[in-house]
Amino acid sequence: MSSADGPFLVELDGVVRDYRLPRRWLFSPPPVLRALDGVSLAIRPGESVGIVGESGSGKSTLARIVAGLDRPEAGRVRRGGCVQMVFQDPYGSLDPRMRVERIVGEALFGDPDGRARKRERCIDALEAVGLSADDMRKYPHAFSGGQRQRIAIARALVARPDLVIADEPVSALDVSVQAQVLNLMVDLRGRFGMAYMLISHDLAVIAHLCERVAVIHGGRIVEEGATAAVLASPRHQHTRALLDAVLPPDPQAAREKLDRARRS
Template sequence: MSRSTASIDPILAVQGLTKRFGRPPAQVRAVEDVSFTVAPGEVVGLVGESGSGKSTIGRLALRLVDPTGGTIRFEGEDVSALPERRLKPLRRRAQMIFQDPYASLNPRLRVSGILGEALDAHGLARGRRRERMAELLDLVGLPPEHLDRFPHEFSGGQRQRIGIARALAVEPRLIVADEPVSALDVSVQAQVLNLLQDLRARLGLAMLFISHDLDVVELLCDRVVVLYLGRVMEIGPTAEVAARPRHPYTRALLAASPKADPDAPRIARLLTGDIPSPLAPPSGCVFRTRCPLAGEACASAVPPMREAGDGHRFACLRDASEMREAA
């Protein structure tokens, strides 16, 4: 589903976001000059291969790691450089759902203890704890008697539902979902995605949804940000980007999808090799070493973001006609 959010003040806005780990010469360039917004009630997808910087951006958005440069604004407030002692209000308004439902829950605690920790951290529901915890389980489709069980008694999908309930315990405005279905069986993935869609509609949640799978992003997200080696390659309404991709990397991701059209342009099927090391990213366009359209100019110039209309932008020196001719 795509919708216009241009007139709505964003709940999350990152501008020029940069994150580097370590020191030169062994410095990892994890995120480089990334900018996007998430409007209230909107779901924005971050998509790309492993090593593209998706999870780092999610952690930066919640200030679980500190940015090297750029700004992070949450509901208009610059939280980029807030000290740890002042981040508690942000942590209540923005929560994370983790990728691994087996590792993200404390195996020594019952479900009541897991949810109780979240409530205690923010001083919530002290007078009606059990009732509130039962409400949270009901939100994610689990019966209240599960409160007395331990994580090992549940399936992966049920554990992820408990993780979602924990994230919702503090009534956040924004959820960062870091590959929340990638560790689950395909049939269970669909159930959890349907749950997230339902929660988004019922609670008006905004969401930053991280995935390597464009098919999943198409199901859930209003807009998508395509990332490669820490940089934005393309951004726009999900339906528009999926139907008319402007960047060769986006085309390659779409071609890799199980529903890819066998008659799709050949350019989309020419992506070979591995993503380069973020310790030594290519000069110019970071995608050029794997791009079938790369020319001499791509080695020296970092492509600026170009407008394709209606909020659709892409970072490539080649235009759409050249891509069609190369196909």
């Protein structure tokens, strides 16, 4: 991790990432999918940025590049702090054979703190997400989906990150539990002041947490701006399509939207 010199926590400049797909024939060159096509993005300390896009838009590739889990083919990535990640599926992202203590404590591997101090920090992180020291001895299977996502957030939190990347953190959860986790994320930001990069297909989730939003489509950022402004007056056609697709829980409004979509 490099030292934070500039005003930005993360700065991406013209990032390109290609994936080589399986060859169609044994001797043909593998087709290339350009997942990211010249993406530039900057995140300031303490800022929450939402990345919205559909499947295949490149949003998860972007998250992996920012987290350093993947490298760009071209362009530059600068990172100025500790980055942690929360994944979508709280069933797949926690090792079922590890106790919570080890799952959370793993983020402290290489940290100079002593064992007792590390344990305290794990307990602090668990308590910050609404779990308790008693949960340290348990295995993931003992927890519900929402609680597992709290463990995943505690694992990110324990390393005192400057930036937490959350890739669809609530889309695998029930509606009533989604709200709990979103509230927790807002609450933690208030207490620890970290920045968020929230990846989602759901504009409502992003609007709830992020002051800035970038719309990604076909590997490019097609629109970026203050969330309220983008939602109120979207400029790019794809942003409008995403907004039009949201069905409100109001029969009349929802039916009108469906009728309009059928006519167009």
